[in-house]
Amino acid sequence: MPIKQITDKSEVDERASALISNASAIQAVAAAVEGTLGPKGLDTMLVDRFGEVVVTNAGFTILDHMEVNHPAARMLIHIAKAQHEQIGDGTTTATLMAGTMVKEGLEHILKGVPVTRVVEGIRRGEELALTFLRQRSRQLTGIEDPLIYSVALTAGRGQGDIARHIAVAVGIIGRERLLSPTFRLRDCLLPEKGIQSEILPGVVIGRRRLNKQMPGAQRNALVLGLEDALEPERVEEEALSTEAGFQRSLELRRDFEDVLKKIIGLGVRTIFVERGVSEIAEDLLTGAQVTVIRRISPRELRQAMRHTGGRALKRTALRRSKEEIAPFLGFAQEIWEDEKLGHVRILGGRGEPMATFLLSGATEAVLAERERIAKDAASSVQAALQGGVLPGGGSIELAAARNLLKHRDELNGMASYGLDCVIEALRRPMVQMLTNAGFNPLEKVAQVLSAQSTQESDSLALCCDTGEIADMAERGVWDPALVKVHALQAEVGRQ
Numbered sequence: 001m002p003i004k005q006i007t008d009k010s011e012v013d014e015r016a017s018a019l020i021s022n023a024s025a026i027q028a029v030a031a032a033v034e035g036t037l038g039p040k041g042l043d044t045m046l047v048d049r050f051g052e053v054v055v056t057n058a059g060f061t062i063l064d065h066m067e068v069n070h071p072a073a074r075m076l077i078h079i080a081k082a083q084h085e086q087i088g089d090g091t092t093t094a095t096l097m098a099g100t101m102v103k104e105g106l107e108h109i110l111k112g113v114p115v116t117r118v119v120e121g122i123r124r125g126e127e128l129a130l131t132f133l134r135q136r137s138r139q140l141t142g143i144e145d146p147l148i149y150s151v152a153l154t155a156g157r158g159q160g161d162i163a164r165h166i167a168v169a170v171g172i173i174g175r176e177r178l179l180s181p182t183f184r185l186r187d188c189l190l191p192e193k194g195i196q197s198e199i200l201p202g203v204v205i206g207r208r209r210l211n212k213q214m215p216g217a218q219r220n221a222l223v224l225g226l227e228d229a230l231e232p233e234r235v236e237e238e239a240l241s242t243e244a245g246f247q248r249s250l251e252l253r254r255d256f257e258d259v260l261k262k263i264i265g266l267g268v269r270t271i272f273v274e275r276g277v278s279e280i281a282e283d284l285l286t287g288a289q290v291t292v293i294r295r296i297s298p299r300e301l302r303q304a305m306r307h308t309g310g311r312a313l314k315r316t317a318l319r320r321s322k323e324e325i326a327p328f329l330g331f332a333q334e335i336w337e338d339e340k341l342g343h344v345r346i347l348g349g350r351g352e353p354m355a356t357f358l359l360s361g362a363t364e365a366v367l368a369e370r371e372r373i374a375k376d377a378a379s380s381v382q383a384a385l386q387g388g389v390l391p392g393g394g395s396i397e398l399a400a401a402r403n404l405l406k407h408r409d410e411l412n413g414m415a416s417y418g419l420d421c422v423i424e425a426l427r428r429p430m431v432q433m434l435t436n437a438g439f440n441p442l443e444k445v446a447q448v449l450s451a452q453s454t455q456e457s458d459s460l461a462l463c464c465d466t467g468e469i470a471d472m473a474e475r476g477v478w479d480p481a482l483v484k485v486h487a488l489q490a491e492v493g494r495q
């Protein structure tokens with residue numbers, strides 16, 4: 001029936017135009033970040049509508065600043081954000097691979113390949129690629145493994161000082177904590193303008209001591225942490241006007257003085273307080289040469305106590321006996337205020353080992369970009385310890401693409417077109433890196449492909465400086481395996 005035919009056609013058109021619109025939105029997102037990929041990626045200057053400027057080489061920063069309304073584009077950004085949250089690096093790679101897969105898939109669908117076949121082929125291709133990557137990943141031998149430095153340098157855009165410092169921090173923190181899912185190495189960063197970069201074996205509290213008469217430095221110090229105010233309990237305002245109420249407030253004040261004397265008697269040298277400190281406490285503690293740092297954030301207090309091996313107490317717990325309080329005290333070899341930077345350092349705690357990466361930068365903009373780089377490097381190192389490493393430069397992805405080609409004939413009919421989408425996506429990182437380095441990607445990728453198969457090596461890629469074939473493993477260009485695995489899994493999950 002003619003009427004039905006028209007409806008069908010318009011339905012098809014509608015579906016096709018929805019697909020095209022989705023695909024172009026996704027490509028627009030990919031196009032915004034592709035220029036930053038790899039060692040020759042260019043810096044991008046972002047200017048928002050208020051004139052705020054960010055100069056960056058990190059794909060994620062661009063995505064994070066983009067104002068996007070299209071649902072498909074938003075989904076792609078969501079994938080990148082998930083990758084950033086969970087792994088911390090590889091967002092540009094993940095975005096480009098997802099974008100390529102969608103673009104290729106759409107082309108096949110528009111040529112008449114059924115959607116289900118394309119999806120089937122993509123799924124199969126992703127499974128095969130994941131198995132391939134997992135089999136080839138190399139586990140690190142431990143925190144001394146030189147691959148840690150290599151991974152940090154690759155993710156850290158060749159900034160040797162950042163990579164060296166991260167390797168030192170890894171040594172201090174230790175394997176066990178680095179493998180813990182709740183610990184994030186990138187949280188150890190503390191950017192400061194106009195300093196020398198260094199790794200401190202401990203934690204930093206962004207506060208000064210209560211007054212200058214208190215010692216600015218304490219050695220071998222017992223530490224008390226208080227998630228409360230350090231002040232006497234109060235009598236209700238109305239009760240104060242009665243004789244009984246007044247007597248009660250004097251009593252509470254005497255009790256509080258006893259508490260302070262008990263703390264001093266315990267040998268506590270430093271007190272971290274989450275809230276305020278009363279005058280009596282300040283006077284008594286200054287006299288006893290105890291250093292007090294007040295109004296520290298709950299997070300900082302938690303870190304300080306974990307590092308010093310103590311536990312923060314509530315004010316009421318201070319009524320207990322000395323013997324009962326003692327086990328809650330922490331200990332640190334050194335606690336001192338850096339007067340210039342206005343923070344307090346707690347070093348050599350007897351609790352969990354911790355490290356703080358004081359990161360330098362000449363200007364705000366330089367510091368912000370160095371912080372992003374150091375975060376990428378820290379996340380990559382942690383991911384490498386968790387899931388091993390794979391050679392970078394797009395080499396292993398290309399090798400995975402070669403491997404998929406071998407399986408193409410195993411697929412039923414049109415599903416092989418779906419597999420082709422995965423192959424293109426796997427070629428994309430190298431293609432883009434070579435484009436960004438100014439080479440003709442078609443010619444160069446063909447050269448690398450033939451070198452990989454004649455030399456039976458999965459780690460060959462192109463040196464972006466000379467344009468020669470180079471072995472990424474030998475050059476120390478290594479990426480965490482999880483970055484690549486996660487990028488592909490994001491695709492699988494999306495179908």
Ligand SMILES: Nc1ncnc2c1ncn2[C@@H]1O[C@H](COP(=O)(O)OP(=O)(O)O)[C@@H](O)[C@H]1O
Nearest residue numbers: 036037038039059089090091092093392393394
């Ligand atoms: N010196 C290098 N030579 C070749 N490839 C490199 C080099 N340094 C980094 N890469 C590659 O650059 C890619 C990462 O680029 P990057 O711009 O950081 O994007 P992403 O956001 O995906 O991490 C990885 O594939 C990595 O192997």
Ligand SMILES: [Mg+2]
Nearest residue numbers: 089090155376
């Ligand atoms: Mg990176």
